[in-house]
Amino acid sequence: MSDTRSPQVLPTRKHTQHLERFSEADIPTERGSLRTIVFRDKRNGREHVALVVGQVSGHEGVPVRIHSECLTSEVFGSLKCDCREQLDRSLDFITQAGQGVVLYLRQEGRGIGLGNKIKAYALQSKGLDTYEANRQLGFADDLRTYDIAAEMLRSLDVRSVDLMTNNPLKIAGMVEEGIPVRRRIPSRTEHNPHNVDYLRTKRERTGHLIELFAEDDDTEAKTG
Ligand SMILES: Nc1nc2c(ncn2[C@@H]2O[C@H](COP(=O)(O)OP(=O)(O)OP(=O)(O)O)[C@@H](O)[C@H]2O)c(=O)[nH]1
Ligand SMILES: [Zn+2]
Numbered sequence: 001m002s003d004t005r006s007p008q009v010l011p012t013r014k015h016t017q018h019l020e021r022f023s024e025a026d027i028p029t030e031r032g033s034l035r036t037i038v039f040r041d042k043r044n045g046r047e048h049v050a051l052v053v054g055q056v057s058g059h060e061g062v063p064v065r066i067h068s069e070c071l072t073s074e075v076f077g078s079l080k081c082d083c084r085e086q087l088d089r090s091l092d093f094i095t096q097a098g099q100g101v102v103l104y105l106r107q108e109g110r111g112i113g114l115g116n117k118i119k120a121y122a123l124q125s126k127g128l129d130t131y132e133a134n135r136q137l138g139f140a141d142d143l144r145t146y147d148i149a150a151e152m153l154r155s156l157d158v159r160s161v162d163l164m165t166n167n168p169l170k171i172a173g174m175v176e177e178g179i180p181v182r183r184r185i186p187s188r189t190e191h192n193p194h195n196v197d198y199l200r201t202k203r204e205r206t207g208h209l210i211e212l213f214a215e216d217d218d219t220e221a222k223t224g
Pocket of ligand 1: 066067068069070071080081082083086107108109110111112117120121130134164165166167170187202208
């Protein structure tokens, strides 16, 4: 008996259609070739990127990292966070596995933008933590939404994901957007004296599943 129904999975909620799949090409990198697909947000022209390795269309349990842009660490080598290391590790993972997706989203500073993130850093140097600084500037802790990531994954026809993250909000966000998360792949990074308080704050205040290697709260080195 033939089944003439559309193979599409029923949406759990209304899916957004904000993106235009704009351009794509293979880029040779030190890790190997990355299929680079640029999506444009029709509302604001912002360009988000999907880096794809191997076959992902129609697949379950595709290794996926949803990564938010962090110019300061990724380009300038800032030690105040672990973003660059997480990006590097996720690219290592998908190229070694021969399959996966890194979504590089233009959500600098958890969505507040570069200029405001630097304002937040100035406040942090006066003693505020990452979330207190956001609030002092009039922002919520985290302005990011996951509809864009879900739309990109739907365009790639990824059926379910193994999500590389320590952030439980990302897992909940994807599930809410109708992308099944089969399992979490922990994203383990090294801490240093400049980012240890930031990582600890994320763990304590937003439940990030971060393993800090030295757990002695009172002996951790602080930035001078
Ligand atoms: N507003 C603000 N943004 C920051 C700060 N430090 C890093 N970021 C931004 O935070 C984003 C990365 O988010 P994280 O919360 O580190 O990690 P996550 O992506 O939510 O979770 P993981 O998947 O576990 O990495 C990037 O866009 C960074 O630019 C900060 O002190 N203030
Ligand atoms: Zn960062």
